[in-house]
Amino acid sequence: MSMAPKRPMTMTEKIFAAHAGLESVEPGQLVRCKIDLALGNDITAPPAIKEFERIGKPVFDKDKIVLVPDHFMPNKDIKSAGMAKTMRTFVKKHQITNYFEVGRMGIEHVLLPEQGLVAPGEIIIGADSHTCTYGAVGAFATGVGSTDLAAAMATGETWFKTPSSIRVELTGSLPRWVSGKDVILTLIGQIGVDGARYQSLEFTGAGVAGLSIADRLTIANMAIEAGAKNGIFPVDEVTNVFLTGRVKKPYQAVAADPDAVYERTVAIDLSTLTPVVALPHLPENVRPVKDVPVTLIDQVVIGSCTNGRIEDLAQAAAILDGRTVHPDVRAIVIPGTQAVYLEAMAKGYAEIFVKAGAVLSTPTCGPCLGGYMGILAAGERAVSTTNRNFRGRMGHVDSEVYLASPAVAAASAIMGRIAAPGEVMA
Amino acid sequence: MILTGKVWRYGDNIDTDVIIPARYLNTSEPKELAVHCMEDIDTTFAAQVADGDLMVAGKNFGCGSSREHAPVAIKASGIRCVIADSFARIFYRNAINIGLPLLELGADAANIGAGAVLKVDLASGTVEDTVTGRLYSAQPLPGFIRDIAVCGGLINYVKGANHE
Ligand code: SF4
Numbered sequence: 001m002s003m004a005p006k007r008p009m010t011m012t013e014k015i016f017a018a019h020a021g022l023e024s025v026e027p028g029q030l031v032r033c034k035i036d037l038a039l040g041n042d043i044t045a046p047p048a049i050k051e052f053e054r055i056g057k058p059v060f061d062k063d064k065i066v067l068v069p070d071h072f073m074p075n076k077d078i079k080s081a082g083m084a085k086t087m088r089t090f091v092k093k094h095q096i097t098n099y100f101e102v103g104r105m106g107i108e109h110v111l112l113p114e115q116g117l118v119a120p121g122e123i124i125i126g127a128d129s130h131t132c133t134y135g136a137v138g139a140f141a142t143g144v145g146s147t148d149l150a151a152a153m154a155t156g157e158t159w160f161k162t163p164s165s166i167r168v169e170l171t172g173s174l175p176r177w178v179s180g181k182d183v184i185l186t187l188i189g190q191i192g193v194d195g196a197r198y199q200s201l202e203f204t205g206a207g208v209a210g211l212s213i214a215d216r217l218t219i220a221n222m223a224i225e226a227g228a229k230n231g232i233f234p235v236d237e238v239t240n241v242f243l244t245g246r247v248k249k250p251y252q253a254v255a256a257d258p259d260a261v262y263e264r265t266v267a268i269d270l271s272t273l274t275p276v277v278a279l280p281h282l283p284e285n286v287r288p289v290k291d292v293p294v295t296l297i298d299q300v301v302i303g304s305c306t307n308g309r310i311e312d313l314a315q316a317a318a319i320l321d322g323r324t325v326h327p328d329v330r331a332i333v334i335p336g337t338q339a340v341y342l343e344a345m346a347k348g349y350a351e352i353f354v355k356a357g358a359v360l361s362t363p364t365c366g367p368c369l370g371g372y373m374g375i376l377a378a379g380e381r382a383v384s385t386t387n388r389n390f391r392g393r394m395g396h397v398d399s400e401v402y403l404a405s406p407a408v409a410a411a412s413a414i415m416g417r418i419a420a421p422g423e424v425m426a
Numbered sequence: 427m428i429l430t431g432k433v434w435r436y437g438d439n440i441d442t443d444v445i446i447p448a449r450y451l452n453t454s455e456p457k458e459l460a461v462h463c464m465e466d467i468d469t470t471f472a473a474q475v476a477d478g479d480l481m482v483a484g485k486n487f488g489c490g491s492s493r494e495h496a497p498v499a500i501k502a503s504g505i506r507c508v509i510a511d512s513f514a515r516i517f518y519r520n521a522i523n524i525g526l527p528l529l530e531l532g533a534d535a536a537n538i539g540a541g542a543v544l545k546v547d548l549a550s551g552t553v554e555d556t557v558t559g560r561l562y563s564a565q566p567l568p569g570f571i572r573d574i575a576v577c578g579g580l581i582n583y584v585k586g587a588n589h590e
Contacts, residue, residue: 030569047454047494051581072452079452129492129516145494145520146454151584159570193439194486198515227486229515282439369448369491390443390490392466 039126060156106337170207172271180215189286197227308336326416456502488517
């Protein structure tokens with residue numbers, strides 16, 4: 001039996017074809033895809049719920065909708081309490097399985113992989129731009145708006161324009177105190193905040209195998225900061241170890257065809273990377289820490305969907321162990337989920353942070369988006385392991401955010417200025 | 427549909443945090459959001475924008491978060507159409523989904539300055555600067571994206587498309 005040769009496809013193209021019921025798809029093609037999971041949070045779900053009610057249909061699948069109150073939670077004020085209540089009422093009414101109440105919740109993009117809710121080959125949409133995080137396990141995952149979420153909750157489908165792909169070829173292995181955050185910031189520094197606009201960033205190469213799932217989650221998380229539709233990693237041994245015992249549903253991993261077509265290739269030799277920071281007010285303003293002039297700081301935030309995992313807290317704890325936060329600095333450490341919180345206690349990190357003079361918070365987005373729990377005043381500066389340093393992101397429009405890894409953030413907290421881990425850890 | 431309006435001009439990489447800062451996201455009420463629209467880069471906008479005005483910007487307009495509150499705030503402030511060199515993708519789909527028309531004009535967007543008065547034909551993608559007389563053309567919306575826009579947004583489209 002002979003068949004016409006199928007168009008070779010990238011990972012994202014293969015996932016689209018499988019979910020659109022097509023033999024193949026190509027960049028630019030508009031497709032309607034079935035989705036495997038739809039996500040909303042306390043900011044984006046309430047408008048989605050309002051639109052959903054206008055459609056007047058039941059939810060497409062109560063097990064495939066995930067709602068996480070994480071942004072202004074525990075309720076920061078009366079209005080946010082009202083939004084959380086809207087979500088909770090909807091959850092009860094439609095018997096949504098995957099709802100995580102305060103005390104059991106976490107920052108959505110730390111929580112979902114941890115809970116085994118995201119799997120290779122899936123299509124996951126979330127009314128949150130950092131939904132692209134799940135590309136770390138070989139899923140197609142992307143952020144959408146509340147109206148998209150509303151329609152998807154009713155139909156189980158959504159529309160996409162098939163993106164072209166950029167291949168990010170990773171080689172070598174990361175030096176000490178250099179992590180996933182430095183990889184993605186370096187990439188964004190190279191290609192710019194719209195360098196991958198409407199495109200897929202597909203990470204490949206021999207360097208992938210040496211990256212932990214935590215590093216991959218951090219890297220995929222910030223694909224959006226390069227304008228990308230998604231970031232995606234191949235499914236390998238490291239992925240399978242992570243998924244085993246965690247993901248209970250069946251899934252179908254995909255691999256890119258060897259002759260798949262990419263719009264361009266960006267090569268990064270991991271062994272040449274150094275700790276970097278992104279200066280205000282764009283994530284593309286990336287400089288090696290050693291080239292940054294003396295920059296005094298007022299606050300350090302370690303946490304968020306980018307760097308709120310146990311591996312991130314481990315880096316920070318190693319540096320803060322037996323040391324103290326600089327007298328002029330407020331350091332705020334936010335474990336990404338309750339499980340991360342517990343593990344941080346079991347491993348002694350919680351004690352290290354508190355003894356160092358840092359705040360240890362319950363899981364929340366909090367200061368990352370300037371919500372609460374660490375808002376900056378005019379003229380103040382923060383080093384933060386979050387993902388956006390836009391003007392006013394963390395407070396007053398005249399405050400400044402410097403993006404960095406947990407290691408750089410911890411070293412900076414001790415020194416009271418932007419500092420490299422090597423300056424503290426000889 | 428033909429729109430005529432005065433231009434509010436902004437630069438490249440206008441992000442959703444300046445379109446509507448997160449500190450105001452404890453509401454999704456369009457009128458309340460409109461009061462704070464653009465305030466972190468332009469304190470005059472919300473007070474002076476008139477119904478029917480247009481917004482023109484540079485590259486990557488609407489980058490950042492997925493908050494639909496951003497196009498909602500712009501629409502509720504009275505802006506009838508946003509024209510840019512290019513748009514960030516989530517903002518693009520959100521605007522279409524809520525019925526805020528967009529036109530992607532490429533490098534030509536740089537020729538349009540603050541205070542210009544434009545005549546915009548959404549169906550053909552033609553933009554005329556009524557002062558200089560210069561004409562520009564944008565790509566019209568493709569395929570079912572146009573159908574969504576014509577229905578006035580995604581919810582109407584979904585309601586119409588599912589009869590089972
Ligand atoms: S931690 Fe920050 S970037 Fe991540 S989901 Fe929360 S607000 Fe968004």
